[in-house]
Structures are given as structure tokens and as C-alpha cells.
Amino acid sequence: MEAGDNPAQAELEDIDTINLMTVHASKGLEYPVVFMVNLVADRFPTRNKRDVIDVPVELIKETLPSGDEHIQEERRLFYVGMTRAQKYLYLTLAKNYGGKREKVPSGFLGETGLKMEYVGKVTDEKSGGQDTLFGITSPFRDPKAINIEHLVPQTMSYTQIDTYNACPLKYKYSYILRIPTLPNYALSFGTTMHETLKEFHTKRMFGKEVSLEDLYEIYERKWIPLGYDDEKHRTERFESGKRVLEEYFNKHAAGKDNIEALEKSFNLRVGGTNFFGRIDRIDNLESGGVEIIDYKTGTAKSQKDVDRDAQVTIYAMAAKEALGLKPDLLTLYFLESGERVSTTRTPDDLVKQKEKIVETVENIKKGEFEANPTIQCGWCDYKDICPFAYKG
Ligand code: SF4
Known part of the structure; x- marks a missing residue:
């Protein structure tokens, strides 16, 4: 996703969803884990897009900051992004984004004083480290660590029970996350x-x-x-x-x-x-x-x-x-x-x-939403987003 893209965001909080958003959209929000991506020169900070028409200085009422305003604004944004994290903050970049030349890390990374670690290839040791964050042993994936009591429908129906018994994950998509489906x-x-x-x-x-x-x-x-x-x-x-x-x-x-x-x-x-x-x-x-x-x-x-x-x-x-x-x-x-x-x-x-x-x-109520992939996945409204969908 490029700067400026702003996909519809899940409105649900406190459950294991991932929110994709620009730094602008994240203002005022906080999350346990934040990934800031694309932290290379020309992407963050972005290149200065000059105003199409230069506004004469005499017509500008507020006091302009001295120095490069664009960089200052981008630095403030960088700070906003970093301070959205409650527990873990990942500042990430890649050397190669498909161009001929290797990318240069964002100058803002140097300003943080943090030491950069190059992860060229995910070794067993590294994947073990990742596992502690989002892998199967991650506390963030433990359904019991997430309080879903307030998301469970107060009234049950036969359709709900039938959906859960067919596939608990489908139930979660439909009645807990309430992911809308296309007309059927x-x-x-x-x-x-x-x-x-x-x-x-x-x-x-x-x-x-x-x-x-x-x-x-x-x-x-x-x-x-x-x-x-x-x-x-x-x-x-x-x-x-x-x-x-x-x-x-x-x-x-x-x-x-x-x-x-x-x-x-x-x-x-x-x-x-x-x-x-x-x-x-x-x-x-x-x-x-x-x-x-x-x-x-x-x-x-x-x-x-x-x-x-x-x-x-x-x-x-x-x-x-x-x-x-x-x-x-x-x-x-x-x-x-x-x-x-x-x-x-x-x-x-x-x-x-x-x-x-x-x-x-x-x-x-215990939050047990294991996927139950079967041939029925072919008729499931969530088969295109479900990582466990039965492929035959
Ligand atoms: S695609 Fe299959 S495994 Fe995934 S939610 Fe639907 S029924 Fe369950």
C-alpha cells in the first residue's frame, strides 16, 4: 500500500484483526502492535510535492516554520506513527522494492537512535522469534486472551448453532466479526x-x-x-x-x-x-x-x-x-x-x-473458533478470505 491509500478499516477493536491504515488515519488511535512499513528515503519522508501555485508569503496568515516545512511535517507524522504502539513497534523497510537501485533507509530511522537489524533470510531462530508474536504460540492468537463476551450475540438462533457446528471459524466471521457477505x-x-x-x-x-x-x-x-x-x-x-x-x-x-x-x-x-x-x-x-x-x-x-x-x-x-x-x-x-x-x-x-x-x-463464549475445512467450504461465503478453506 502506498502513502495516501486508505482502505476501509475494521471498526472492531480488542479482537485479533489487523488494521491497515495511513499514519494520518491512525491519529488518536493506539494498538498493541504497530508495524510502520516502507521506511526508505522518498517514501517516508515522501518527496515534497510542491503546491501547483506558489502562494505569495504576504497572503499567508500563520507564521511559517523555518527550515524545510515538508520534512518537518513528515517528521511529526513519523512520530505520530511510532507513538501509536502500546507494546511492540516494528520499523521496517526493504532494500529492494523492484527498482534497479537498492533503497536507502529513511533519515528518520537514524534520528531514532535505534540500531537496525538486517533480516536477510528468516532462519529457524528468527522464525522462532516471529512465532512468539503472531505464530501459533503467540499470546495474541490465544482466543482466551481476547475478551469476546461482549461480541457474542445475546440471542441465539438455530442458524447460529448450525453455522457453529458446521465450522466454528465461519461462525466467528459471520456473528463475531460480522463480515458482510455478497447476496446469495x-x-x-x-x-x-x-x-x-x-x-x-x-x-x-x-x-x-x-x-x-x-x-x-x-x-x-x-x-x-x-x-x-x-x-x-x-x-x-x-x-x-x-x-x-x-x-x-x-x-x-x-x-x-x-x-x-x-x-x-x-x-x-x-x-x-x-x-x-x-x-x-x-x-x-x-x-x-x-x-x-x-x-x-x-x-x-x-x-x-x-x-x-x-x-x-x-x-x-x-x-x-x-x-x-x-x-x-x-x-x-x-x-x-x-x-x-x-x-x-x-x-x-x-x-x-x-x-x-x-x-x-x-x-x-469460550472463544473456540477452530476452522473445520470440508468440501462444504466450496459454498462458504468466506472461502476467499479464509486461510483454511478446503481446496480439494
Ligand atoms: S472456508 Fe471452510 S474453513 Fe473457512 S470459514 Fe468457511 S467453512 Fe470454515
């Missing part, structure tokens, strides 16, 4: 379908007739066009969504809905942690109990997978303990294939699921 078409499509069906059934609950054309109109209004590869991909998915809705309409429009609630929110206390979620649909059953229905887009799961699905267990727990219902049937409705896969849960299943949630939350 699968999420856009799923949200569109959920919102469309919610409005379709809400209208019917209020006694309104909803035709297939009305359903298409809702779909077009709810359509989220983000995250698709290109226009062709977007159009294909849009058309496939219409086909899914047509099939859904043909199956359900003639019958009578027996809906107790749509998009029902719940709050649960699980081992001292607040747990939040939303159930897509709750239907009344003749047994006096209810059927919990979760709409899914994407590939259908097998009966075996649904029988041990954690989300289904959490919904059963929520229906019983937070909503006071009797969840006799738990169904994942795979919209694209039209399959409904139903299951049940015993009280013992709920107890075991709670224990798993408590254990996961404890690990999150």
Missing part, C-alpha cells in the same frame, strides 16, 4: 418463496379468494433479484419458482386451510441463553395437537435425515415450551419437489437437543 441467490429465492406463501395463506385466512394469477402477482412483488449469476440464471430461477407455485396451488387451493399461525415467532430460554426463531406455519390437527411445518427450497432430505434434524427438534421444543402447543407432527415441506417429510420427537430428544445447544453456546 439461494437465500433470495428461499425468502421470495416464503414471503409469497405467507401472503397467499394470510389472504385465505381472512376469507379472500386467491387465484393462480393472484399468486403469481404476489410472487412478482416479493421477488428478490439479488445474488444470481446473471440474467439467464435469474430468469430460469424465476420461471422455476412459478412452476413450483403452480404445483403448490393445484394441491392446496381447492382444500380448506387449517392454519393456527403463520411465521410464528418464539423466544425460548435454553440453559440461561435466549433462543429466538420463527416457525413458517402451524396447522391444527384433528388430534387436538398441531403440525409444525417448515418450508424448504433446495434438495429434499431423506426420512432418516429429517428424523434427526436439529431444527425440527428445536421447533418441537419451541412449540411445546414457548407456545404451549402439542406438536404431534413435525414436517419439512420441500417446495421444489413437492415432498412433505414428517417426523415426531420424544421428550428425551428435546432434553438431548438442549444439552447440545448449551454445549455449543459454552464453546462460543
Whole structure:
């Protein structure tokens, strides 16, 4: 990075992020470790860029310092950079920046009175020294040395638990560091379908007739066009969504809905942690109990997978303990294939699921964010920035 570049900086402090910034941008800030780089002549201090138009001295109101103002200003900046360090300060330069001639160290380095050490090649001894700063034995890398308590979300959700269990590092990127991700078409499509069906059934609950054309109109209004590869991909998915809705309409429009609630929110206390979620649909059953229905887009799961699905267990727990219902049937409705896969849960299943949630939350609070690279990294939003991403 050259002087003047000023990339967006992570706003998070007290966690193991690296902030890249100019000396100007660092004013007023302090960090445990500071690296000042490019400390060679013509880079720090930079060459004096003279004003395009010389301002007549008579027009300048303040008293100008005597001597070379540019060098004095650069020296002040150098001092600002050095004094940002709380614990370690590294002043670094290279002999070769790609030009023909070897670079000369910045004159400011000499002024510090520090002895320069040439690190031509990282020897074993040197790498051991580096290791104590950022290597695996570094205190700066010890998750427990970093207080993340205040960064852990106060409310947990199934998605958070699922993300952590798939890859703790992915959880950290998403929920602790909150690194934004690009729009994802699968999420856009799923949200569109959920919102469309919610409005379709809400209208019917209020006694309104909803035709297939009305359903298409809702779909077009709810359509989220983000995250698709290109226009062709977007159009294909849009058309496939219409086909899914047509099939859904043909199956359900003639019958009578027996809906107790749509998009029902719940709050649960699980081992001292607040747990939040939303159930897509709750239907009344003749047994006096209810059927919990979760709409899914994407590939259908097998009966075996649904029988041990954690989300289904959490919904059963929520229906019983937070909503006071009797969840006799738990169904994942795979919209694209039209399959409904139903299951049940015993009280013992709920107890075991709670224990798993408590254990996961404890690990999150302890700051345990080991990477779990698998073939799933190919679909991870952070694969381009993750040093552990599975490459096959
Ligand atoms: S790329 Fe893989 S290892 Fe890295 S955060 Fe994502 S899932 Fe985890």
C-alpha cells in the first residue's frame, strides 16, 4: 500500500484483526502492535510535492516554520506513527522494492537512535522469534486472551448453532466479526418463496379468494433479484419458482386451510441463553395437537435425515415450551419437489437437543473458533478470505 491509500478499516477493536491504515488515519488511535512499513528515503519522508501555485508569503496568515516545512511535517507524522504502539513497534523497510537501485533507509530511522537489524533470510531462530508474536504460540492468537463476551450475540438462533457446528471459524466471521457477505441467490429465492406463501395463506385466512394469477402477482412483488449469476440464471430461477407455485396451488387451493399461525415467532430460554426463531406455519390437527411445518427450497432430505434434524427438534421444543402447543407432527415441506417429510420427537430428544445447544453456546463464549475445512467450504461465503478453506 502506498502513502495516501486508505482502505476501509475494521471498526472492531480488542479482537485479533489487523488494521491497515495511513499514519494520518491512525491519529488518536493506539494498538498493541504497530508495524510502520516502507521506511526508505522518498517514501517516508515522501518527496515534497510542491503546491501547483506558489502562494505569495504576504497572503499567508500563520507564521511559517523555518527550515524545510515538508520534512518537518513528515517528521511529526513519523512520530505520530511510532507513538501509536502500546507494546511492540516494528520499523521496517526493504532494500529492494523492484527498482534497479537498492533503497536507502529513511533519515528518520537514524534520528531514532535505534540500531537496525538486517533480516536477510528468516532462519529457524528468527522464525522462532516471529512465532512468539503472531505464530501459533503467540499470546495474541490465544482466543482466551481476547475478551469476546461482549461480541457474542445475546440471542441465539438455530442458524447460529448450525453455522457453529458446521465450522466454528465461519461462525466467528459471520456473528463475531460480522463480515458482510455478497447476496446469495439461494437465500433470495428461499425468502421470495416464503414471503409469497405467507401472503397467499394470510389472504385465505381472512376469507379472500386467491387465484393462480393472484399468486403469481404476489410472487412478482416479493421477488428478490439479488445474488444470481446473471440474467439467464435469474430468469430460469424465476420461471422455476412459478412452476413450483403452480404445483403448490393445484394441491392446496381447492382444500380448506387449517392454519393456527403463520411465521410464528418464539423466544425460548435454553440453559440461561435466549433462543429466538420463527416457525413458517402451524396447522391444527384433528388430534387436538398441531403440525409444525417448515418450508424448504433446495434438495429434499431423506426420512432418516429429517428424523434427526436439529431444527425440527428445536421447533418441537419451541412449540411445546414457548407456545404451549402439542406438536404431534413435525414436517419439512420441500417446495421444489413437492415432498412433505414428517417426523415426531420424544421428550428425551428435546432434553438431548438442549444439552447440545448449551454445549455449543459454552464453546462460543469460550472463544473456540477452530476452522473445520470440508468440501462444504466450496459454498462458504468466506472461502476467499479464509486461510483454511478446503481446496480439494
Ligand atoms: S472456508 Fe471452510 S474453513 Fe473457512 S470459514 Fe468457511 S467453512 Fe470454515
